Amino acid sequence: MQALILNDSVFLEGFHRLEELFHELTSLYLGVLSPEEIWTAEAAYEGWWRIARQLPPAGTTCPCRTRRPDHDGQNAPVAPGPCLGAVKGRCLHVIESNHVDLATLELLHGLLSRSGGERTTQLAEALKDIERPGERLVDDFRRIIATLRLQPPPELMAALRAATASHATARIHLNPAQNRAYRAFLRRFEQTFYRDGRPEPDTARHQ
Template sequence: MHVLVPEDPVFMTRFLAMEDPLLHSLYYFYLRDLPPGHAETIRTAYEGWADIQYRMPPCLHWQEMAVRRAPRPRDREGYTLLGRGGAPLTCLHAVEMNAESIAVLKACHALLVEAESDGVGPLARALGEIAEHGRNTVDDFRRVVDVLQLQAPPRLLGSLRRAAPAGRATAISLDGTQQAEYEAFCDRIVRTLSAGDRFTYAMHRALYF
Protein backbone atom coordinates (compact mmCIF):
# COMPACT_ATOMS: atom_id res chain seq x y z
CA MET A 1 0.00 0.00 0.00
CA HIS A 2 1.09 3.58 -0.65
CA VAL A 3 0.75 6.32 1.96
CA LEU A 4 1.17 10.04 1.26
CA VAL A 5 3.60 11.30 3.89
CA PRO A 6 4.00 15.08 4.25
CA GLU A 7 7.39 16.80 4.32
CA ASP A 8 6.09 18.54 7.39
CA PRO A 9 8.08 19.23 10.59
CA VAL A 10 4.96 18.87 12.74
CA PHE A 11 4.31 15.38 11.40
CA MET A 12 7.94 14.32 11.60
CA THR A 13 8.39 15.67 15.13
CA ARG A 14 5.43 13.63 16.32
CA PHE A 15 6.44 10.58 14.29
CA LEU A 16 9.92 10.63 15.84
CA ALA A 17 8.40 11.15 19.30
CA MET A 18 6.59 7.83 18.91
CA GLU A 19 10.03 6.26 19.20
CA ASP A 20 11.68 8.65 21.62
CA PRO A 21 10.49 9.02 24.29
CA LEU A 22 7.60 6.56 24.02
CA LEU A 23 8.50 3.23 22.37
CA HIS A 24 12.21 3.51 23.17
CA SER A 25 11.49 4.05 26.87
CA LEU A 26 8.87 1.31 27.07
CA TYR A 27 11.13 -1.17 25.27
CA TYR A 28 14.42 -0.50 27.03
CA PHE A 29 13.33 0.55 30.52
CA TYR A 30 9.96 -1.04 31.24
CA LEU A 31 9.51 -4.12 29.05
CA ARG A 32 10.58 -6.63 31.71
CA ASP A 33 7.98 -5.27 34.12
CA LEU A 34 5.06 -5.68 31.69
CA PRO A 35 2.77 -8.70 31.32
CA PRO A 36 3.89 -10.92 28.40
CA GLY A 37 1.03 -9.86 26.13
CA HIS A 38 1.69 -6.18 26.72
CA ALA A 39 5.42 -6.66 26.21
CA GLU A 40 4.82 -8.42 22.89
CA THR A 41 2.55 -5.63 21.69
CA ILE A 42 5.19 -3.02 22.54
CA ARG A 43 7.91 -5.09 20.88
CA THR A 44 6.00 -5.57 17.62
CA ALA A 45 4.96 -1.91 17.59
CA TYR A 46 8.59 -0.84 17.91
CA GLU A 47 9.47 -3.12 14.99
CA GLY A 48 6.56 -1.68 13.00
CA TRP A 49 7.69 1.88 13.70
CA ALA A 50 11.24 1.01 12.62
CA ASP A 51 9.93 -0.54 9.40
CA ILE A 52 7.95 2.61 8.58
CA GLN A 53 10.89 4.87 9.41
CA TYR A 54 13.15 2.77 7.17
CA ARG A 55 10.76 3.23 4.25
CA MET A 56 10.67 7.02 4.55
CA PRO A 57 12.50 8.90 1.77
CA PRO A 58 15.95 10.27 2.67
CA CYS A 59 14.69 13.84 3.04
CA LEU A 60 12.44 12.67 5.88
CA HIS A 61 15.34 10.98 7.64
CA TRP A 62 16.84 14.45 8.01
CA GLN A 63 15.78 14.77 11.64
CA GLU A 64 16.83 18.40 11.89
CA MET A 65 14.19 19.38 9.32
CA ALA A 66 12.13 21.08 12.06
CA VAL A 67 14.93 23.58 12.67
CA ARG A 68 16.57 23.47 9.25
CA ARG A 69 18.55 26.61 8.47
CA ALA A 70 20.58 25.32 5.52
CA PRO A 71 19.65 23.55 2.28
CA ARG A 72 19.33 19.79 2.40
CA PRO A 73 22.43 17.81 1.43
CA ARG A 74 22.31 16.95 -2.25
CA ASP A 75 21.90 13.22 -1.64
CA ARG A 76 18.82 13.88 0.49
CA GLU A 77 16.96 15.97 -2.05
CA GLY A 78 13.59 14.80 -3.26
CA TYR A 79 11.47 16.78 -5.69
CA THR A 80 9.73 20.12 -6.09
CA LEU A 81 5.93 20.27 -5.96
CA LEU A 82 4.25 23.14 -7.79
CA GLY A 83 0.67 24.31 -7.82
CA ARG A 84 -1.28 26.61 -10.10
CA GLY A 85 0.87 29.40 -11.45
CA GLY A 86 4.05 27.63 -10.37
CA ALA A 87 3.60 28.36 -6.66
CA PRO A 88 5.69 25.98 -4.51
CA LEU A 89 3.78 23.59 -2.28
CA THR A 90 4.74 21.49 0.73
CA CYS A 91 5.73 18.11 -0.69
CA LEU A 92 3.86 14.89 -0.14
CA HIS A 93 5.83 11.67 -0.61
CA ALA A 94 4.20 8.49 -1.88
CA VAL A 95 5.74 5.87 0.41
CA GLU A 96 5.12 2.16 -0.06
CA MET A 97 4.38 0.72 3.36
CA ASN A 98 3.55 -2.60 4.94
CA ALA A 99 -0.06 -2.46 6.15
CA GLU A 100 0.87 -4.77 9.02
CA SER A 101 3.35 -2.20 10.36
CA ILE A 102 0.56 0.36 10.63
CA ALA A 103 -1.79 -2.23 12.11
CA VAL A 104 0.59 -3.09 14.96
CA LEU A 105 0.96 0.61 15.79
CA LYS A 106 -2.83 0.91 15.91
CA ALA A 107 -3.02 -2.12 18.22
CA CYS A 108 -0.33 -0.64 20.43
CA HIS A 109 -2.21 2.63 20.69
CA ALA A 110 -5.35 0.79 21.77
CA LEU A 111 -3.32 -0.91 24.51
CA LEU A 112 -1.83 2.39 25.67
CA VAL A 113 -5.24 4.05 25.83
CA GLU A 114 -6.62 1.14 27.84
CA ALA A 115 -3.72 1.34 30.28
CA GLU A 116 -4.14 5.10 30.72
CA SER A 117 -7.86 4.68 31.27
CA ASP A 118 -7.38 1.95 33.88
CA GLY A 119 -4.73 4.01 35.64
CA VAL A 120 -3.24 0.99 37.40
CA GLY A 121 -0.64 -1.63 36.53
CA PRO A 122 2.94 -1.49 35.27
CA LEU A 123 2.09 -0.06 31.85
CA ALA A 124 -0.01 2.76 33.31
CA ARG A 125 2.80 3.61 35.73
CA ALA A 126 5.34 3.59 32.90
CA LEU A 127 3.20 5.93 30.81
CA GLY A 128 2.80 8.25 33.78
CA GLU A 129 6.55 8.47 34.24
CA ILE A 130 7.15 9.07 30.53
CA ALA A 131 4.44 11.76 30.45
CA GLU A 132 6.29 13.71 33.13
CA HIS A 133 8.67 14.84 30.37
CA GLY A 134 6.04 16.97 28.68
CA ARG A 135 3.69 16.21 25.76
CA ASN A 136 0.83 13.74 25.77
CA THR A 137 2.76 11.13 23.83
CA VAL A 138 -0.18 8.71 23.62
CA ASP A 139 -2.37 11.33 21.95
CA ASP A 140 0.45 12.25 19.56
CA PHE A 141 0.83 8.53 18.81
CA ARG A 142 -2.84 8.39 17.80
CA ARG A 143 -2.56 11.43 15.59
CA VAL A 144 0.39 10.02 13.64
CA VAL A 145 -1.31 6.64 13.16
CA ASP A 146 -4.43 8.42 11.92
CA VAL A 147 -2.37 10.35 9.34
CA LEU A 148 -0.75 7.12 8.15
CA GLN A 149 -4.25 5.71 7.62
CA LEU A 150 -5.57 8.63 5.56
CA GLN A 151 -6.70 7.37 2.16
CA ALA A 152 -4.85 9.22 -0.59
CA PRO A 153 -6.85 10.51 -3.58
CA PRO A 154 -6.00 8.03 -6.39
CA ARG A 155 -5.31 10.66 -9.08
CA LEU A 156 -3.04 12.71 -6.82
CA LEU A 157 -1.29 9.57 -5.59
CA GLY A 158 -0.68 8.40 -9.16
CA SER A 159 1.00 11.68 -10.02
CA LEU A 160 3.14 11.83 -6.88
CA ARG A 161 4.37 8.25 -7.29
CA ARG A 162 6.44 9.58 -10.20
CA ALA A 163 8.37 11.92 -7.89
CA ALA A 164 11.97 11.52 -6.78
CA PRO A 165 13.58 9.87 -4.99
CA ALA A 166 11.36 6.82 -5.61
CA GLY A 167 10.49 7.99 -9.12
CA ARG A 168 12.32 9.87 -11.85
CA ALA A 169 10.53 13.23 -11.76
CA THR A 170 12.34 16.03 -9.92
CA ALA A 171 9.41 18.44 -10.31
CA ILE A 172 5.67 17.79 -10.31
CA SER A 173 3.11 20.40 -11.37
CA LEU A 174 -0.46 19.86 -10.24
CA ASP A 175 -3.43 20.74 -12.41
CA GLY A 176 -6.53 22.34 -10.95
CA THR A 177 -8.22 19.06 -10.03
CA GLN A 178 -5.08 17.63 -8.46
CA GLN A 179 -4.48 20.79 -6.46
CA ALA A 180 -8.02 20.67 -5.10
CA GLU A 181 -7.36 17.08 -4.02
CA TYR A 182 -4.01 18.14 -2.56
CA GLU A 183 -5.57 20.95 -0.54
CA ALA A 184 -8.36 18.74 0.80
CA PHE A 185 -5.87 16.02 1.76
CA CYS A 186 -3.49 18.47 3.46
CA ASP A 187 -6.38 20.01 5.37
CA ARG A 188 -7.12 16.53 6.74
CA ILE A 189 -3.45 16.16 7.76
CA VAL A 190 -3.49 19.48 9.62
CA ARG A 191 -6.78 18.76 11.37
CA THR A 192 -5.62 15.28 12.35
CA LEU A 193 -2.31 16.46 13.80
CA SER A 194 -3.21 19.85 15.27
CA ALA A 195 -6.93 20.07 16.04
CA GLY A 196 -7.64 21.11 19.61
CA ASP A 197 -5.01 23.85 19.86
CA ARG A 198 -6.01 26.97 17.93
CA PHE A 199 -2.53 28.49 17.84
CA THR A 200 -0.80 25.27 16.79
CA TYR A 201 -3.51 24.61 14.22
CA ALA A 202 -3.12 28.08 12.68
CA MET A 203 0.67 27.84 12.53
CA HIS A 204 0.52 24.33 11.09
CA ARG A 205 -2.05 25.27 8.46
CA ALA A 206 0.23 28.09 7.32
CA LEU A 207 2.72 25.47 6.09
CA TYR A 208 0.23 24.45 3.42
CA PHE A 209 -2.10 27.36 2.69
Protein backbone atom coordinates (compact mmCIF):
# COMPACT_ATOMS: atom_id res chain seq x y z
CA MET A 1 0.00 0.00 0.00
CA GLN A 2 1.07 3.56 -0.61
CA ALA A 3 1.06 6.34 1.95
CA LEU A 4 1.60 10.05 1.51
CA ILE A 5 3.71 11.96 4.03
CA LEU A 6 4.15 15.71 4.06
CA ASN A 7 7.64 17.03 4.65
CA ASP A 8 6.67 18.09 8.17
CA SER A 9 9.61 18.64 10.52
CA VAL A 10 7.72 17.77 13.70
CA PHE A 11 6.39 14.52 12.26
CA LEU A 12 9.81 13.51 10.94
CA GLU A 13 11.48 14.26 14.27
CA GLY A 14 8.91 12.13 16.11
CA PHE A 15 9.16 9.33 13.58
CA HIS A 16 12.95 9.12 13.80
CA ARG A 17 12.84 9.39 17.60
CA LEU A 18 11.20 5.95 17.58
CA GLU A 19 14.48 4.41 16.47
CA GLU A 20 15.95 5.08 19.91
CA LEU A 21 13.01 3.30 21.49
CA PHE A 22 13.34 0.26 19.24
CA HIS A 23 17.12 0.15 19.54
CA GLU A 24 17.12 0.24 23.33
CA LEU A 25 14.33 -2.32 23.68
CA THR A 26 16.12 -4.77 21.37
CA SER A 27 19.65 -4.25 22.67
CA LEU A 28 19.64 -3.11 26.30
CA TYR A 29 16.68 -5.13 27.55
CA LEU A 30 17.22 -8.52 25.92
CA GLY A 31 17.60 -10.28 29.26
CA VAL A 32 14.80 -8.35 30.91
CA LEU A 33 11.80 -8.42 28.59
CA SER A 34 9.80 -11.51 27.70
CA PRO A 35 10.49 -13.38 24.42
CA GLU A 36 7.18 -12.10 23.04
CA GLU A 37 8.09 -8.50 23.84
CA ILE A 38 11.54 -8.85 22.30
CA TRP A 39 10.15 -10.48 19.15
CA THR A 40 7.54 -7.74 18.79
CA ALA A 41 10.10 -4.97 19.30
CA GLU A 42 12.46 -6.51 16.73
CA ALA A 43 9.68 -6.95 14.17
CA ALA A 44 8.51 -3.37 14.74
CA TYR A 45 12.09 -2.13 14.35
CA GLU A 46 12.41 -3.89 10.99
CA GLY A 47 9.11 -2.47 9.79
CA TRP A 48 10.07 1.00 10.97
CA TRP A 49 13.36 0.77 9.08
CA ARG A 50 11.66 -0.13 5.79
CA ILE A 51 9.60 3.04 6.09
CA ALA A 52 12.43 5.23 7.44
CA ARG A 53 14.70 4.64 4.46
CA GLN A 54 12.05 6.27 2.27
CA LEU A 55 11.92 9.48 4.35
CA PRO A 56 14.51 12.22 4.90
CA PRO A 57 16.38 12.37 8.22
CA ALA A 58 14.98 14.40 11.09
CA GLY A 59 16.02 18.04 10.92
CA THR A 60 16.29 18.06 7.13
CA THR A 61 14.92 21.26 5.61
CA CYS A 62 12.89 20.56 2.53
CA PRO A 63 14.66 22.28 -0.41
CA CYS A 64 11.29 22.96 -1.98
CA ARG A 65 10.45 25.46 0.76
CA THR A 66 13.18 27.80 -0.42
CA ARG A 67 11.91 27.93 -4.00
CA ARG A 68 9.55 30.59 -5.28
CA PRO A 69 6.24 29.01 -6.39
CA ASP A 70 5.37 29.09 -10.06
CA HIS A 71 1.96 30.03 -11.39
CA ASP A 72 0.31 28.26 -14.26
CA GLY A 73 -2.90 29.93 -15.29
CA GLN A 74 -5.85 28.46 -13.41
CA ASN A 75 -3.74 25.75 -11.84
CA ALA A 76 -2.53 25.93 -8.25
CA PRO A 77 0.94 27.45 -7.70
CA VAL A 78 3.52 24.74 -7.30
CA ALA A 79 7.27 24.36 -6.86
CA PRO A 80 9.84 21.83 -8.09
CA GLY A 81 11.69 19.64 -5.65
CA PRO A 82 13.93 16.59 -5.24
CA CYS A 83 11.18 14.60 -3.53
CA LEU A 84 8.38 12.84 -5.34
CA GLY A 85 6.74 16.11 -6.22
CA ALA A 86 6.28 19.39 -4.41
CA VAL A 87 2.95 21.09 -3.99
CA LYS A 88 2.87 24.78 -3.02
CA GLY A 89 6.46 24.65 -1.80
CA ARG A 90 6.04 21.52 0.35
CA CYS A 91 7.50 18.18 -0.64
CA LEU A 92 5.26 15.16 -0.62
CA HIS A 93 6.87 11.81 0.10
CA VAL A 94 5.13 8.84 -1.45
CA ILE A 95 6.14 5.78 0.53
CA GLU A 96 5.43 2.09 0.19
CA SER A 97 4.34 0.31 3.35
CA ASN A 98 2.77 -3.03 4.01
CA HIS A 99 0.08 -4.21 6.37
CA VAL A 100 2.45 -6.50 8.28
CA ASP A 101 4.85 -3.67 9.15
CA LEU A 102 2.02 -1.43 10.32
CA ALA A 103 0.48 -4.31 12.27
CA THR A 104 3.72 -5.02 14.14
CA LEU A 105 4.12 -1.33 14.96
CA GLU A 106 0.58 -1.36 16.35
CA LEU A 107 1.27 -4.55 18.28
CA LEU A 108 4.30 -3.02 19.98
CA HIS A 109 2.36 0.14 20.69
CA GLY A 110 -0.35 -1.96 22.33
CA LEU A 111 2.19 -3.68 24.57
CA LEU A 112 3.72 -0.35 25.58
CA SER A 113 0.33 1.22 26.21
CA ARG A 114 -0.85 -1.63 28.43
CA SER A 115 2.42 -1.73 30.33
CA GLY A 116 2.16 1.98 31.03
CA GLY A 117 -1.20 1.40 32.66
CA GLU A 118 0.11 -1.42 34.84
CA ARG A 119 3.32 0.45 35.81
CA THR A 120 4.79 -2.67 37.41
CA THR A 121 6.03 -4.65 34.40
CA GLN A 122 9.57 -4.82 33.12
CA LEU A 123 8.41 -3.20 29.89
CA ALA A 124 6.96 -0.28 31.87
CA GLU A 125 10.29 0.13 33.67
CA ALA A 126 12.14 0.05 30.36
CA LEU A 127 9.82 2.68 28.90
CA LYS A 128 10.32 4.91 31.94
CA ASP A 129 14.09 4.72 31.42
CA ILE A 130 13.83 5.51 27.71
CA GLU A 131 11.36 8.41 27.86
CA ARG A 132 12.76 11.89 28.23
CA PRO A 133 11.36 14.33 30.82
CA GLY A 134 7.98 15.62 29.67
CA GLU A 135 7.87 13.25 26.72
CA ARG A 136 4.75 11.24 25.85
CA LEU A 137 6.45 8.63 23.73
CA VAL A 138 3.61 6.10 23.63
CA ASP A 139 1.10 8.76 22.61
CA ASP A 140 3.47 10.12 19.97
CA PHE A 141 3.89 6.55 18.69
CA ARG A 142 0.10 6.23 18.33
CA ARG A 143 -0.17 9.48 16.36
CA ILE A 144 2.60 8.43 13.99
CA ILE A 145 0.96 5.08 13.24
CA ALA A 146 -2.38 6.78 12.60
CA THR A 147 -0.69 9.22 10.23
CA LEU A 148 0.99 6.39 8.33
CA ARG A 149 -2.42 4.78 7.89
CA LEU A 150 -3.99 7.84 6.25
CA GLN A 151 -5.32 7.00 2.80
CA PRO A 152 -3.99 9.47 0.22
CA PRO A 153 -6.58 11.13 -2.04
CA PRO A 154 -6.75 9.31 -5.40
CA GLU A 155 -6.85 12.62 -7.29
CA LEU A 156 -3.63 13.80 -5.67
CA MET A 157 -1.87 10.48 -6.16
CA ALA A 158 -2.87 10.53 -9.84
CA ALA A 159 -1.27 13.95 -10.23
CA LEU A 160 1.92 12.79 -8.55
CA ARG A 161 2.17 9.65 -10.66
CA ALA A 162 1.53 11.53 -13.90
CA ALA A 163 4.02 14.30 -13.17
CA THR A 164 6.81 12.04 -11.91
CA ALA A 165 6.40 9.21 -14.40
CA SER A 166 9.42 10.38 -16.40
CA HIS A 167 11.28 12.46 -13.84
CA ALA A 168 11.23 12.22 -10.06
CA THR A 169 11.68 15.98 -9.60
CA ALA A 170 8.96 17.07 -11.99
CA ARG A 171 6.85 20.12 -11.29
CA ILE A 172 3.42 19.26 -10.00
CA HIS A 173 0.51 21.30 -11.34
CA LEU A 174 -2.81 20.75 -9.62
CA ASN A 175 -6.16 21.48 -11.16
CA PRO A 176 -8.90 22.82 -8.85
CA ALA A 177 -10.19 19.35 -7.92
CA GLN A 178 -6.68 18.07 -7.15
CA ASN A 179 -5.92 21.19 -5.15
CA ARG A 180 -9.05 20.63 -3.04
CA ALA A 181 -7.93 17.03 -2.46
CA TYR A 182 -4.51 18.25 -1.40
CA ARG A 183 -5.94 20.73 1.08
CA ALA A 184 -8.33 18.12 2.45
CA PHE A 185 -5.40 15.76 2.97
CA LEU A 186 -3.44 18.54 4.68
CA ARG A 187 -6.31 19.02 7.13
CA ARG A 188 -6.54 15.28 7.77
CA PHE A 189 -2.78 15.15 8.40
CA GLU A 190 -3.02 17.96 10.96
CA GLN A 191 -6.10 16.50 12.65
CA THR A 192 -4.44 13.10 12.92
CA PHE A 193 -0.97 14.05 14.07
CA TYR A 194 -1.58 17.38 15.84
CA ARG A 195 -4.15 17.37 18.60
CA ASP A 196 -4.51 17.28 22.37
CA GLY A 197 -1.95 19.96 23.12
CA ARG A 198 0.68 19.01 20.56
CA PRO A 199 3.07 21.74 19.28
CA GLU A 200 1.87 24.11 16.58
CA PRO A 201 1.74 22.23 13.27
CA ASP A 202 4.61 22.80 10.90
CA THR A 203 1.96 22.67 8.18
CA ALA A 204 -0.18 25.36 9.84
CA ARG A 205 2.17 28.03 8.56
CA HIS A 206 1.45 26.92 5.02
CA GLN A 207 -1.10 29.20 3.41
